[in-house]
Amino acid sequence: MFPVASQMEPERLQSQKPETGNWKLQPVKWHTDVVPRSLAREQDILKRSSPKRPPRLTSRRIGIHTSSAGGVQNAAERAYRLGCNTFQIFSSSPRQWAAHDLSRPDCDAMKKLRDKYDLKPLVIHTNYLVNLAGANELFLKKSVETFRGEIERALALCAEYLVLHPGSFRGSDREQGLMRTTAAIATAAQGLDLAKPGLTILIENTAGAEYSLGGSFEQVAEVLEYLRNLVPVGACIDTCHTHVAGYDIASPQGMQDTLKRLDETVGLKNVRVWHCNDAKAARGSKLDRHQHIGKGSIGLQLFRHLLNDPRLAHAAFIAETPIDQPGDDGRNVAALRKLAKK
Numbered sequence: 547m548f549p550v551a552s553q554m555e556p557e558r559l560q561s562q563k564p565e566t567g568n569w570k571l572q573p574v575k576w577h578t579d580v581v582p583r584s585l586a587r588e589q590d591i592l593k594r595s596s597p598k599r600p601p602r603l604t605s606r607r608i609g610i611h612t613s614s615a616g617g618v619q620n621a622a623e624r625a626y627r628l629g630c631n632t633f634q635i636f637s638s639s640p641r642q643w644a645a646h647d648l649s650r651p652d653c654d655a656m657k658k659l660r661d662k663y664d665l666k667p668l669v670i671h672t673n674y675l676v677n678l679a680g681a682n683e684l685f686l687k688k689s690v691e692t693f694r695g696e697i698e699r700a701l702a703l704c705a706e707y708l709v710l711h712p713g714s715f716r717g718s719d720r721e722q723g724l725m726r727t728t729a730a731i732a733t734a735a736q737g738l739d740l741a742k743p744g745l746t747i748l749i750e751n752t753a754g755a756e757y758s759l760g761g762s763f764e765q766v767a768e769v770l771e772y773l774r775n776l777v778p779v780g781a782c783i784d785t786c787h788t789h790v791a792g793y794d795i796a797s798p799q800g801m802q803d804t805l806k807r808l809d810e811t812v813g814l815k816n817v818r819v820w821h822c823n824d825a826k827a828a829r830g831s832k833l834d835r836h837q838h839i840g841k842g843s844i845g846l847q848l849f850r851h852l853l854n855d856p857r858l859a860h861a862a863f864i865a866e867t868p869i870d871q872p873g874d875d876g877r878n879v880a881a882l883r884k885l886a887k888k
Contacts, residue, residue, distance in 0.1 A: 601629035619655035667706030678730035679713030679723035712759035754791035
């Protein structure tokens with residue numbers, strides 16, 4: 547999960563309604579708290595002078611979730627000025643069903659800037675309202691339609707990855723939720739060619755909240771197995787989610803054991819994106835509250851290891867850290883870059 551905008555409580559989605567139809571949503575718990583982010587508080591980097599020299603980069607792809615305020619192409623410029631060589635965005639509002647259309651000039655401008663600055667991969671995070679495991683038929687239908695729009699916009703932007711939370715199966719059982727998620731993704735992608743342009747759907751692990759899919763590596767692997775012959779698919783592993791779900795990634799031995807388990811289930815080669823977030827909450831708490839790199843209950847050692855493990859050299863490392871003070875985004879990117887040895 548990515549921290550943006552205002553706080554969302556676990557039960558909050560029950561107040562969200564589609565544009566048409568009379569129905570009642572059941573509370574869902576697959577969203578845990580997210581940390582507020584504000585472009586104003588960040589003091590938009592585009593308002594500053596353009597840097598006189600390119601940022602110092604490493605051999606690893608390091609970036610952060612970046613605002614697309616003022617046009618999606620602006621996200622690429624912001625990412626470059628923050629010292630990134632990869633980045634993540636929302637392709638539309640993350641908490642509204644209605645999506646704005648992307649214009650062809652904006653998409654072309656985004657591609658031109660990505661080529662100019664060597665920004666790759668481009669990762670898009672799916673709308674928070676989407677729940678493809680839900681038992682409510684009207685909500686599920688709306689989610690499928692919205693997710694198809696996410697795929698279409700990802701294709702228009704030439705994105706490499708589209709990150710999706712597998713969803714909440716509240717009102718049914720886990721197996722039914724898993725089957726709904728699989729069928730919904732296949733339905734949303736029907737008639738769209740993802741493989742040729744190189745778009746891969748990434749299933750993100752979750753913080754382990756009740757009724758959520760993806761709270762363990764085994765559950766992520768299970769979703770991938772069901773989807774493997776339907777769409778290009780891989781995994782996104784969030785360090786905060788992993789920690790609060792109960793895995794030991796803070797101690798040296800725990801870190802080794804956890805990576806071994808991840809390799810045996812999901813496969814390290816299938817983890818295309820790491821969401822690099824420290825945690826405010828304790829291990830096993832199920833509370834998804836992101837913290838600045840090295841300032842939380844995980845600490846720096848995990849991020850240092852991930853960024854220098856040769857088995858992970860293919861992956862992108864993207865922070866979704868809070869903005870508490872002006873310049874926090876730049877400091878978190880710099881903290882990750884500093885940990886990479888080359």
